[in-house]
Amino acid sequence: MSLFGEEYTADPHPALAELREAGPVHRVTSAAGVPFWMVTRWDEARQVLTDPSLSKRQPVDQLPASLRPxxxxxxLLRDPPDHTRLRRLVSAAFTPRRTRELTPAIERITDRLLDELGAAPEPDLIAGFAVPLPFEVICELLGVPPRxxxxxxxxxxxxxxxxxxPADMVAAMSGMVTYFGDLLARKRADPEDDLLGALLTMADEGDRLSGDELVGMALLLLIAGHETTANLIGNAxxxxxxxxxRPDRPTAAVVEExxxxxxxxxxxxYRVTTRPLTLGTVTIPAGEQVLVSLLAANRDPERFTDPDTFDPDxxxxxHLAFGHGIHFCLGAPLARLEAGIALDRLFAxxxxxxxxxxxxxxxxxxxxLMHGLAALPVRLGRPPA
Known part of the structure; x- marks a missing residue:
């Protein structure tokens, strides 16, 4: 099986198991022809995710000048101390309390989408539920008006x-950059109690996010904030x-499994080696791109007993699904909250x-980068009496 072909996309685990058994790191080429090193074992994955010699910086020179700032x-593309500063400022606004306070909105959106889902004989759970739920929630968090x-x-x-x-991608990025620049300007003039409003006023010893940093953060939160959760719900x-x-009512342990x-x-x-890096018996030269296969590391039999068996207990x-170290997913608590509510109410x-x-x-x-279904037609069955 070739990596990243249709067969691999449908079920990557057999190919990843072969790679993992053969060694912790492999030189591979993506479907786009980009060579990189793929890490497949849990121990080496943790090493890569925490090694400060691996840089997250990626070139943006090929992008239009208007998008680069x-x-x-x-x-996501910064190293310490820049990353440390940005994460500190965002974490001060994106608090556990703010996440918890989204619970009523998540429940309301979930119930509305389930009402709409039940109107079709064999609805697509991805398009009708898994994708719109986290998208609507992240818009609520950021303060994007429904219209x-x-x-x-x-x-x-x-x-x-x-x-x-490629022009379509550039146009989409340009549209989002322009939109969030305008939205932030409106929130400066008329502050609201949402995450973007909090980020506008957040300061640490006089340090604030710049206009470009605010737009970049809004882009990151919107895209990463709903894509991962949509795949989590669909995969679940x-x-x-x-x-x-299956469990009568999915629990937090089910979500983790x-x-x-x-x-x-x-x-x-991607991470880039800034000096030679040894993983197992392989030394990766400086200047090479490295990816951790989270799918492979999370089924490493050296770390997990009977890893191909679904066992919430x-x-x-x-697991490394949200990463590890300083780049651990900032929105992981929100993703867990959304998935728990969504699955509980769906199966109830x-x-x-x-x-x-x-x-x-x-x-x-x-x-x-992503692992999720394009569509999942379902039969809802008879509702409980």
Whole structure:
């Protein structure tokens, strides 16, 4: 099986298991022809995710000049001390309390989408539930007015999936940069109690986020904030529908086991070696791109007992679905909260829910970084009495 082809996209685990057994790191080439090193074992994955000699900086020179300031300042593409500063400022506004306070909105949006989902005979759970729920929630968090969300959804889809031509990607990024610049200007003039409003006023010893940093942060939160959670919900339903005896009501432990077995992010984002790096018996030269296969590391039998078995009660936690170290996903608590509410309410309303097509007929989204279904037709079954 070739990496990143259709067969791999549908079920990457057999190929990843072969690579993992052969060694902790491998030189591979992406479908786009980009060579990089893929890390497949848990110990080496943790090493890479925490090694300060690996840089997250990525060139933006190929982008139009109008996009570079906002994209170059994104926290995901920065190293300490820049990353430390950005994360400190954002974490001071994106607090556990702010996450908890989203609970009523998540429940309201979930119930509305489930009402709409039940109107179709065999609805697509991805398009009708898994994607719109986290998108609406992140818009609530950021303070995006409901009437302005449709263009953002279209631009975000283009950026994640990739447009028919590079110009489409640039146009989508330009649209989002312009929109968030305008939205932030409006919030400066008329502050609101949302995350963007808090980031505008957040200061640490006089230090504040710049205009470009605010736009870059809004882009990152919107795109990463809903894509990962959408895949988490879709992958969870897919796994649970295939279980002969699934839990009556999915618990937090079920969500964690889904994250381990079917990580919504297939890989980490790129890191670049700034000096030679030895993993196992392989030394990666300086200046090379490295990716961690989260899917492979989370099924490493050296770390997890019987890793291909879905077991919410396993005692060997420590999955890497949200990364590790200083770049650990800032939105992980929100993703867990959304997935828990979504799955609990979905299966409470539709306990007999099942996939409407066999596993081999399902379509998975292509791409290197994400692991999720393009569509999941379901039969909802009879509601409980």
């Amino acid at each position: 906002a994209l170059a300042t994104q926290m 302005e969300r449709a263009p953002l959804r279209a631009w975000s889809d283009t950026i994640i999936v990739g447009g028919p031509a 339903v897919h796994l649970l529908c295939r279980m002969p005896a 889904v994250l381990r077995m079917a990580s919504p992010a297939a890989t980490s984002t 396993r005692g060997d936690g420590g 309303r539709h306990p007999d829910l099942e996939a409407a097509v066999p596993p081999e007929d399902l379509r998975w989204r292509s791409g290197l």
